[in-house]
Amino acid sequence: MKILLPLFAVVALVVIAFVGVQANLQAFFGIVIPYAAVAIFIIGFIVRVFRWGSSPVPFRIPTTAGQMKSFAPWIKQNKIDNPSSRLGVFARMALEVLVFRSLFRNTKTELHDGPKLVYGSEKFLWLAGLAFHWSFLIIFVRHFRFFMQDVPTVIQIMESLDSFLQIGAPLLYLTDVVLVGAVTFLFLRRVVMPQIKFISLPADYFPLFLILGIALSGILMRYFTKVHIVGVKELVMGLLSFSPVIPAGIGSVFYIHLFLVSALLIYFPLSKLMHMGGVFLSPTRNMANNSREVRHINPWNYPVHVHTYQEYEDEFREKMKKAGLPVEKE
Amino acid sequence: MKNAGTIVIVVVVGFVAFFGFPFYYNIGKANEAPKLKFDTPAILEWEKVNGKKECVEPKEFMRGEHMQMLNQWRDSVVRNADRVYVNSQGRSFTMSFQNTCMNCHSNKKDFCDKCHNYLGVKPYCWGCHIAPKEKQS
Ligand code: HEM
Numbered sequence: 001m002k003i004l005l006p007l008f009a010v011v012a013l014v015v016i017a018f019v020g021v022q023a024n025l026q027a028f029f030g031i032v033i034p035y036a037a038v039a040i041f042i043i044g045f046i047v048r049v050f051r052w053g054s055s056p057v058p059f060r061i062p063t064t065a066g067q068m069k070s071f072a073p074w075i076k077q078n079k080i081d082n083p084s085s086r087l088g089v090f091a092r093m094a095l096e097v098l099v100f101r102s103l104f105r106n107t108k109t110e111l112h113d114g115p116k117l118v119y120g121s122e123k124f125l126w127l128a129g130l131a132f133h134w135s136f137l138i139i140f141v142r143h144f145r146f147f148m149q150d151v152p153t154v155i156q157i158m159e160s161l162d163s164f165l166q167i168g169a170p171l172l173y174l175t176d177v178v179l180v181g182a183v184t185f186l187f188l189r190r191v192v193m194p195q196i197k198f199i200s201l202p203a204d205y206f207p208l209f210l211i212l213g214i215a216l217s218g219i220l221m222r223y224f225t226k227v228h229i230v231g232v233k234e235l236v237m238g239l240l241s242f243s244p245v246i247p248a249g250i251g252s253v254f255y256i257h258l259f260l261v262s263a264l265l266i267y268f269p270l271s272k273l274m275h276m277g278g279v280f281l282s283p284t285r286n287m288a289n290n291s292r293e294v295r296h297i298n299p300w301n302y303p304v305h306v307h308t309y310q311e312y313e314d315e316f317r318e319k320m321k322k323a324g325l326p327v328e329k330e
Numbered sequence: 331m332k333n334a335g336t337i338v339i340v341v342v343v344g345f346v347a348f349f350g351f352p353f354y355y356n357i358g359k360a361n362e363a364p365k366l367k368f369d370t371p372a373i374l375e376w377e378k379v380n381g382k383k384e385c386v387e388p389k390e391f392m393r394g395e396h397m398q399m400l401n402q403w404r405d406s407v408v409r410n411a412d413r414v415y416v417n418s419q420g421r422s423f424t425m426s427f428q429n430t431c432m433n434c435h436s437n438k439k440d441f442c443d444k445c446h447n448y449l450g451v452k453p454y455c456w457g458c459h460i461a462p463k464e465k466q467s
Binding site (some may be wrong): 046052053145147168169170233240241277 | 338360364451
C-alpha cells in the first residue's frame with residue numbers, strides 16, 4: 001500500500017491531464033495550472049526558508065570530520081572538514097552541494113558470523129544520487145531552449161555534448177538514459193533492501209514516481225509519439241510574455257508532461273524535496289567552527305542582571321570590615 | 331544568530347537571477363514562430379502539375395517524423411541499396427537527401443534553418459552533405 005498509493009496518485013495525474021485535453025481544456029492545463037504552480041512554488045519555497053531562517057542558532061556544532069584549528073602549530077587543521085573561516089565554509093558547502101561529500105561517507109552495517117558487526121563502505125547510493133541530480137539539472141537547463149527566443153550558445157553546446165554518441169534521430173540524449181536508470185535504481189533500492197523498505201513512506205515513493213513519470217513522458221514525446229514542438233515553444237513564450245496563447249495541435253503527451261511538472265512544482269515546497277533549500281541551512285555544514293575564537297551568545301538568553309564581586313564589596317565593605325572579613329580594597 | 335532576512339533576500343535574488351533569466355533575456359524580442367516558405371521553383375512546378383503543394387507525407391507527419399524518415403532513408407539506401415520510397419498515398423519517391431528533399435526545399439535558410447534555429451537544433455548533416463544553392467521565387 002505504501003508503494004501502490006503514490007503510484008496510483010501519479011497515474012491519476014496522468015489520467016486527469018489526458019481526459020482534460022480530450023475535453024478541450026488546453027487553456028486550463030496549459031495556462032492556468034502552470035501559472036498557479038510557479039506561484040505556489042516560489043511563495044512556498046520562500047515561506048519554508050523564512051521559517052527555517054527565523055529559528056535561532058545558539059551555538060556552533062563542532063562535531064565534524066576533521067581536526068579543528070588549534071593553537072599548537074604542529075597540529076594541522078583540516079581546513080575544509082573543520083573550517084574556521086568563511087572561505088572554508090564555502091568550500092565545504094560547495095563540495096557538499098556539488099558532489100554530495102557527506103553521502104560519499106555513507107556506510108552499511110552488516111552482522112557477520114561470530115557474531116561480528118561490520119561497517120563497510122557503500123557507494124552506490126552516492127553514485128546513483130549524483131547521477132540522478134546531475135542529469136536532472138542538465139535536462140532542466142537544456143529545456144531553456146523552449147524558454148528563450150534565440151537559444152544561447154551554451155545550451156546548444158550542452159545539447160551537442162549530451163548527444164555526442166549520435167545514436168538515432170532525433171539524437172539520443174545520454175542524460176535521458178542516466179536519469180531513468182538512476183531513478184529506477186533509487187526506487188529499487190527502497191523495495192529490495194528490507195531495512196530501507198521498512199522506513200520508506202508514501203512521501204518517499206511519490207516524488208520518485210512523479211519524476212519518473214515526467215522523464216518518461218518527455219522521452220515518449222521526443223523519440224516516439226511526436227508533438228508539435230514549434231507550437232510548444234509558442235505556448236511557452238506566450239506564458240513568459242504574459243500574453244498566453246494555445247497553439248493548435250500540440251498533442252496530449254505534452255499536456256501530460258506539463259501537468260506532471262506543475263504537480264512537482266506544487267508538491268515541492270510541501271515536501272522533503274525542500275532539501276534543495278535546506279541543504280544550505282544544515283548547521284553542521286554552514287557554520288565555521290570558531291567557538292574558541294569568537295564568543296557566541298545564546299540568542300534566547302534572558303538579559304541577566306549581574307552583580308559582580310566589586311559591586312558586592314562596595315556595597316558591604318563597612319559591614320565586612322566590622323565582621324573581620326578580608327576585603328580587596330581598603 | 332537569526333538571519334531569516336538575509337536568507338530570504340539570498341533566495342529571492344537567486345530566483346530572480348536563475349528563473350528570471352528567460353524573462354529579461356527575452357525582453358524586446360518578438361514572440362514569433364518561424365514563418366516557413368514553400369515557394370521554391372521545384373514546389374511551384376509540383377503545384378502546377380498536381381494542383382496542390384504537397385510533401386512526401388502529410389505535413390503533420392513530416393513535422394514530427396522528418397528526422398526519423400531521413401534516418402530510415404539513409405539506412406535503406408546505404409545498407410540495402412533500396413532507393414525507392416512509397417508514401418502513404420502510394421506515390422513513389424527516390425530516397426535522396428540532396429536530390430529529393432533539398433530539391434523541393436531548396437530554400438534551406440528559409441525552411442530547415444528557420445525551424446531549427448528557433449528551437450536550437452543543429453543537425454550535423456551539413457558537414458558532409460552539400461546544402462542547396464538558395465533558390466526561391
Ligand atoms: C521538472 C522539470 C522537467 C523535467 C525533469 C523534464 C524532463 C524531460 C525529459 C527527460 C525529456 C526527454 C527529452 C530531453 O531530455 O530533452 C523532456 C522532453 C520535453 N519536455 Fe520536459 N521536463 C521538465 C519540464 C518541462 C517544461 C516546463 C516544459 C514546457 C513547458 C517541458 C517540455 C518538454 C518538451 C516539449 C519535450 C520534448 C522535447 C523534444 O522533443 O526534443 N518540459 N522533458
